[in-house]
Amino acid sequence: MHGEFRPGESLTLRGIGKMFDVSMTPSREAVRRLVADGGLILSASGRVSTPELSNERIEELASIRALIEPELASRALPRAHIALIERLQTINGTIAEMVAKHDDVGYIRANLEFHRTLYLRAQAPAMLALTETVWLQLGPTMRALYARLNRTEVPHNHRLIVAALRAGDEPGLRLAVRSDVTGGLRMLTV
Amino acid sequence: MHGEFRPGESLTLRGIGKMFDVSMTPSREAVRRLVADGGLILSASGRVSTPELSNERIEELASIRALIEPELASRALPRAHIALIERLQTINGTIAEMVAKHDDVGYIRANLEFHRTLYLRAQAPAMLALTETVWLQLGPTMRALYARLNRTEVPHNHRLIVAALRAGDEPGLRLAVRSDVTGGLRMLTV
DNA sequence: TTCCTGCGTTTGTGATCACATTCGCGCGCA
DNA sequence: TGCGCGCGAATGTGATCACAAACGCAGGAA
Structure with missing residues (x-):
């Protein structure tokens, strides 16, 4: 993963x-x-x-993420206190460190932790487990991606997610999560 | 399952x-x-x-089905030739037989075969696999449900699904699938 | 009657073994 | 130089064993 x-x-x-x-x-x-x-x-x-995913399979897995993760985020929104939002910002800080250190595995780990931390608030364990199944399938492929592109900062969408959480903006949150999820994977399909 | x-x-x-x-x-x-x-x-x-699902868990799994299965049906729609539709009707016939014989396991098996046959056309193996994972979790619980209620005929929504496929009616198909999926499970939560 | 305490039995765990299959490398041939 | 053959090493499979933990039932105390 x-x-x-x-x-x-x-x-x-x-x-x-x-x-x-x-x-x-x-x-x-x-x-x-x-x-x-x-x-x-x-x-x-x-x-x-480990699996070598075809482009079709990658797109399909991205679709699944785009389907489920906005739903998880939406369910988490009403329960997102300030402490959670601060925790997410801390994780974004960790992501920035990993970017600076060019630590690909650390980056992926922190990125997934960001999502998991948010989704845990959704109180939907089965949905989260399904999502993690998808992450698991994408693990090796994500590594291949992040090793290729040279990131310089925390993904913009992570900041949008935090902002939408603060504002209680449900449509904005869904959109930001969806973009974050599909954005990274779109450049996987060579 | x-x-x-x-x-x-x-x-x-x-x-x-x-x-x-x-x-x-x-x-x-x-x-x-x-x-x-x-x-x-x-x-x-x-x-x-085997799992004994709480009501919350049953509702969550139903939500997942309601999220993914209409998407699978929608993807299958453009590829649904007449041969597929006839096969679905045949399966509906099998379901009617199982209802008549009060064969609960046979009923569940035929019902899932109906859905699987349709979704196979979606060309989305990962999404189908995820859905079957959900069916697997619900298996024992579905048995407990169908043993309780005394069905007299094929579920109405299955006929609506076939009709929507014939008409190429995408919104109608999504709705019918969603109703079929959530309808049965709603009466599970005691 | 109800609860607790032992004890024999059942059960899962991890290790190890024998065996059939498969892999991969090198040799020899064209 | 390129291709196919063959053999030894490596690998997965299913069975079995010893052991510790958990279960469940029976018997006794309150």
Whole structure:
């Protein structure tokens, strides 16, 4: 999910086991879970690798994000106290640090934390879980994107999201979230 | 997904293994996969059971269906030839049979097949997979519902869906799908 | 009757093994 | 130089085992 693996990277059960000092059994269970969620793909012969998404698939996943995430943001809006908004601004600060350090994985992690922090307020665990499933599928691909473009600042849409939250502007919030979600992924499709 | 298990039913790895004449290992992997998708829940001590959904959770899952499924139907609409529409009507016939036989599991299975057949035309595999994840979570609960109410005919909304497809009526299709999806689940919340 | 306490049984966990399949690299041939 | 064949290494699969934890039922105390 955080882009620690590149698209198409292949993994082995024994290798994963060594990473975490466990035997093959726990590796297999973890892999099975990730495969179920689309975070890893299983070849016909049972080999495991990170997904290499086609452009169509990327667009589809972006559509799903554009469908669900504005809804989550909208549900979070009535419950967004000032403490939450400040927390989001702090995370934006972290994002700025990651941009400065050119830490791609850190950037993705902080970016997703921004969204998750907001959506947690929606009190919609199943919807959030579904969204995280989509993030999981996009992880390796997002890494490939952010490594390519050279960001200089925090995404503009994050500031728009915070502003809309402050103003209680529901349509503005939906639009800002939608733009933030589709904006980054649009440049993924080569 | 098809409601073969009641909500809160508990399963054991060794028991599942016996069902399919395999050892614990394949059972564990299958269970892990279903747990990842929310089709089964894992207690703190590792015991496995089917989920007993709260009313809030049922409403949330219904919202997700109401959000995604009209989108899938809408994407399928331009590609819905006459052959597809006839296939949907055939499935409606199967549903009528299941109603007559009071076969709850068969009813759920045919009902989901109706939706899946339509959505497959949307050419959106990730979106369909997400939707099936939701169906999976609702499976045991749907069984509990359909066993309770005594249906006498095919759901009216299924006929509306077919009519909207024939007419190429996109707003009507979205509405019919949305009604079909939320209608059944509304009476679940006791 | 109700609650608590033990204890035997059931259950999940992680490790390990044998085996069939597949991969990938190098050799040899054209 | 390019292509196909073959063999050894690597990999996933399913089974089994030892062990610790949890469960659930029975018996006893209040």
